[in-house]
Amino acid sequence: MSGREPILNLPRSLLLLCGAMILVHVARQLVGPDTDIWIIAEFAFVPARYSAPSEWPGGVPALFWSPLTYAFLHGDSIHLLVNLFWAASFGTPVARRFGTARFLLLAAVSAVAGSVAHYLVYPGDAVPMIGASAAVSGMTAATARFAFEPGAPLGGGGARPSAYFVPAPPLLALLANARAAFFVLVWFGVNLLFGVQSSLIPGVEGAIAWQAHIGGFVAGLALFPLLDPVRRLPG
Known part of the structure; x- marks a missing residue:
């Protein structure tokens, strides 16, 4: 039968991107504990690495790749599934709008921005940070820049192809949109709450790097007009 929707309509x-994260996680389950510990030490983001790179696997080169590679590592399957679900829900609109190259650039820069934010708060921390949350x-954040406009996916446009290409307003005009402003406010509130009380999230042990989440979110807001292929609304 022709015209059927694919099972994974992403x-x-x-x-x-999601496939790469899954492959990395599965591969880590197949190696021994010692190798997995080495992978974390080599590719996770560790602020203390910048004070003494020679004391960590990867040495100086890891200073450059770890602000990105940490995003492909996850603590457990629940951690991975949460990020995959969130990416599928809120990454889809901006991925359709941006196309492959711009979307992957957005994801990469947001991950790096998250590591920078984490470093600024914990410059000497030796605890590895992992996960694609930033x-x-x-x-x-990039999806929020346009998704609440009339005719956009969250503005009544649904999943129609044209909904992903509705012109976006300037940032200040976006915040004047009550639904968009409420979404941003709730996002920050939830991240701050979980940052203080990480035990509220099932399957999560230890502190959540909420500063990295905020760094990634701010990067998404700022990068959007630079990467957006759609001509935006006048301010």
Whole structure:
């Protein structure tokens, strides 16, 4: 039967990114504990690495790749599934709008921005930070920049192809939209709450790097007009 919707009706760029995270997680389950510990030490983001890079696996080169590679590592399957679900929900609109190259650039820069925010708060911390939450936060922020406009996915446009290409307003005009402003406010509130009380999230042990989430979200808000291929509404 022709014309059927695919089971995974997600943009190719998002499938590529999520597939990479799944493959990395599965591979880590197949190696021994010692190798997995080495992978975390080599590719996770560790602020203390910048004070003494020679004391960490990867040395100086890891100073450059770890602000990005940490996003492909997850603490457990629940951690991974939460990020995959959030990416599928709020990464899809911006992935359809941006196309592959711009979307992957958004995700990468948001991940790096998250690591920078984490470093600024905990410059000497030796606890590895892992997870794609900062990258997903950047996707969420970019989607919020246009998704609440009339005719957009969350503005009555649904999943129609044209809904993903509605012109976006300037940032200040976005915040004048009550629904968009409420979404941003709730997002910050939830992240601050979970940052203080991480035990509220099932399956999560230890502190949540909420500063990295905020770094990624702010990067998504700021990057959107630079990457957006759609001509925006006048201010």
